[in-house]
Amino acid sequence: MARRRGRSTGFPEAPEFLVIETGLIGELLVITPALRAIRKAHPRSRITVVARPGSAPVLVGNPAVDRLLPLTKRERGGFFGVMRMASWIRAKRFDAAFVFHTSFRSALMTAMGAVPVRAGLSCEGRGFLLTHRAARDRAAYEVDEHLRVVGLLGIPFDGRELELRLTDEEREEARELLAAVAGRPRVGLHPGASRAIRQWPAERFAELGARLATDHGAAPVYCFGPNEREIASRVEAAWEEGGLGVPPTIFPRNVRVLGALFAEMDAVVTNNTGPMHVAAAVGTPGAFIHGPTPVARWHPPGDKYVAVFADGAECRPCDSPRCRFERTVCMETVPVDRVEGAVVGLLSERAPAPAVPATSPDRA
Numbered sequence: 078m079a080r081r082r083g084r085s086t087g088f089p090e091a092p093e094f095l096v097i098e099t100g101l102i103g104e105l106l107v108i109t110p111a112l113r114a115i116r117k118a119h120p121r122s123r124i125t126v127v128a129r130p131g132s133a134p135v136l137v138g139n140p141a142v143d144r145l146l147p148l149t150k151r152e153r154g155g156f157f158g159v160m161r162m163a164s165w166i167r168a169k170r171f172d173a174a175f176v177f178h179t180s181f182r183s184a185l186m187t188a189m190g191a192v193p194v195r196a197g198l199s200c201e202g203r204g205f206l207l208t209h210r211a212a213r214d215r216a217a218y219e220v221d222e223h224l225r226v227v228g229l230l231g232i233p234f235d236g237r238e239l240e241l242r243l244t245d246e247e248r249e250e251a252r253e254l255l256a257a258v259a260g261r262p263r264v265g266l267h268p269g270a271s272r273a274i275r276q277w278p279a280e281r282f283a284e285l286g287a288r289l290a291t292d293h294g295a296a297p298v299y300c301f302g303p304n305e306r307e308i309a310s311r312v313e314a315a316w317e318e319g320g321l322g323v324p325p326t327i328f329p330r331n332v333r334v335l336g337a338l339f340a341e342m343d344a345v346v347t348n349n350t351g352p353m354h355v356a357a358a359v360g361t362p363g364a365f366i367h368g369p370t371p372v373a374r375w376h377p378p379g380d381k382y383v384a385v386f387a388d389g390a391e392c393r394p395c396d397s398p399r400c401r402f403e404r405t406v407c408m409e410t411v412p413v414d415r416v417e418g419a420v421v422g423l424l425s426e427r428a429p430a431p432a433v434p435a436t437s438p439d440r441a
Contacts, residue, residue, distance in 0.1 A: 091121040092172040095192060097183045098128055099153065101159060102332055102351035103375070104219075106358050108177050108237050111223040112141035114235040115175070125169070127162075128151070130165040132216025134333055135355070139243035159186050173230060176207065176420040177223055196229045198222060203372055215396075216373055217425075241336045241358035251337035254327055255282050261296040262424050263287055265342040265361075267335075268312060269305040269348040274399060277366045277408050277416075279308045283315030285346065285420075286324055291422055299326045300338060300352075307311055346416060348408075349375055357382060364419035368408040369395045383419040387411045 094115060098108050102178040105128055115124060120433045122141045126136060134200045137145065153162050159182055166174075167190045174187040184206040187195045195335040204210050208230040214222065220237045228234070237243040255263065268282040274283030286297030300308045309326055309430040316324045329335040339345050345363040349370050356363045356375035360404040365376060367386040386407070387393065 080312055080348075087141065088122075088172050088371035090155040093121055093122065093169065094122050094124045095166065095169070095174040095187065095322070096126045096177060096299040097170040097187070098126070098177040099150075099180075099183065099396075100129070101136055102132045104178075105364035106135055106236075106241065106351075106354040107219045108223050109136075109139065109240040109358070110220050110225045110235065110237050111177070112136075112139065113173070113240065114224065114227050114232050116141035117235050123240065123417070125171075134331060135241055135336075135358070137333070138244065138403060139240060140242070140411065150328050153186070154182065156318075159189070163189035164184040165253065166192060175226060177226065178357060179213065181206075194230065195349065198226060201401070216371060218378065219374060226227050239354060239358035239362075239377070241333070241355060243333065243337050243340065247333050248340065250334055251329075251341050252340065254329070254334075255298065258264055258296045258325055261294055262343040263341065264297050264424070265300055265339050265345040265422060266297055267300045267345070267347040267352040268308050269302050269352075270348040270407070271344055272350075274397070274405055275348045275350055275368050275370070275403075276308075277368075277411060281317050281411070281413050282414075283312045283324075285286070285416055286312075287319055287321055288413065289420060290321070293424070295323060295343075295424065296421075298337060298338070298342070299324055301326065301328050303328065317353055346420060353377070362423040364416055364423065366408070366411055366416060367394075368405065368411075369393055369397055371396060381423065385411060385416050386421055 098105055105321045105427055108129045124141060125144040126142050127148055133145055133147040138143050152158055163186045171192045173194035174192040176183050176187055179198055179200050181201045181203045184197055184203040188206040194209045195206050198213040199210040201215040209227050253287035265283055266286055268279050270276045289295040289297050299312055313323055328340055334361050339356045339361045340359040342361050345361050347353045347365055349365055349367045353365045365387055367384055372384045387410040389410055
């Protein structure tokens with residue numbers, strides 16, 4: 078029996094939607110405003126999201142997601158992976174696909190899966206595979222790009238705020254981890270990054286934490302991922318060399334607990350990487366250090382998120398996965414003073430400038 082269709086959109090009253098975003102944690106979090114808009118426009122819809130296993134947990138508990146399908150690159154990639162995914166998609170008879178991931182493969186599997194409506198950005202030579210497409214603007218904020226995609230299907234704007242829904246148990250776990258750090262403003266410091274080119278030197282993070290503790294009465298708390306023990310050891314060594322002992326250091330068991338830790342902080346400092354988006358998704362003010370990536374494309378909007386970047390590195394932004402020079406000038410030339418000033422401004426509840434230094438945001 079054919080499903081009853083709505084009058085205005087051409088979709089059934091309870092449509093089946095497929096969303097594909099197989100990027101990293103930050104890339105999955107920046108689609109949450111688009112997911113919220115889809116749910117609000119079609120409250121009876123069933124939304125299935127295809128994501129990579131390492132990123133998928135940030136969508137657990139999101140009210141705009143009905144089914145979360147974590148797939149490894151091997152499962153969704155290659156000729157046979159695309160064929161398997163296309164076969165599965167065809168069997169589910171989706172009414173529309175929102176192809177947020179910009180790969181050719183993502184669009185191909187939805188076309189081969191016979192999804193009648195396929196919306197996404199026209200890039201990577203895949204425009205002909207989409208029924209509704211918009212030209213990609215690499216200088217635009219990624220959230221706005223996704224909202225443009227859903228807008229192609231008549232779905233209205235519903236805010237740009239990122240979302241990470243935490244459980245009471247995760248919040249309690251974070252409070253227990255921070256029990257020894259009380260009585261002073263807490264500043265979460267996350268020195269790691271998904272790529273080495275985006276890492277501010279660990280020794281600078283160590284100096285920043287020491288200054289916040291000794292000069293501003295704050296309580297720095299260093300957070301690291303499971304593969305960042307070498308970075309943690311460098312931070313700890315710098316503290317010990319300065320006669321400050323061992324800094325408060327936490328290795329949260331997963332990204333959701335990291336989000337719960339950030340939610341307990343008064344401010345957060347990260348590189349431009351997944352934890353930056355995690356901080357924004359739980360609403361904690363932050364100073365975010367940008368290196369090669371364009372600030373306007375990834376930095377969360379709003380006065381409580383301060384972009385810090387080097388103004389003397391003529392090579393940035395390059396948005397490259399590897400630096401062509403012997404040293405990463407765009408990260409190494411960001412002074413501690415500048416990040417310190419941004420954090421102090423956040424802690425004292427002043428309205429900091431949207432970017433430091435006060436120059437126009439990068440446009441790729």
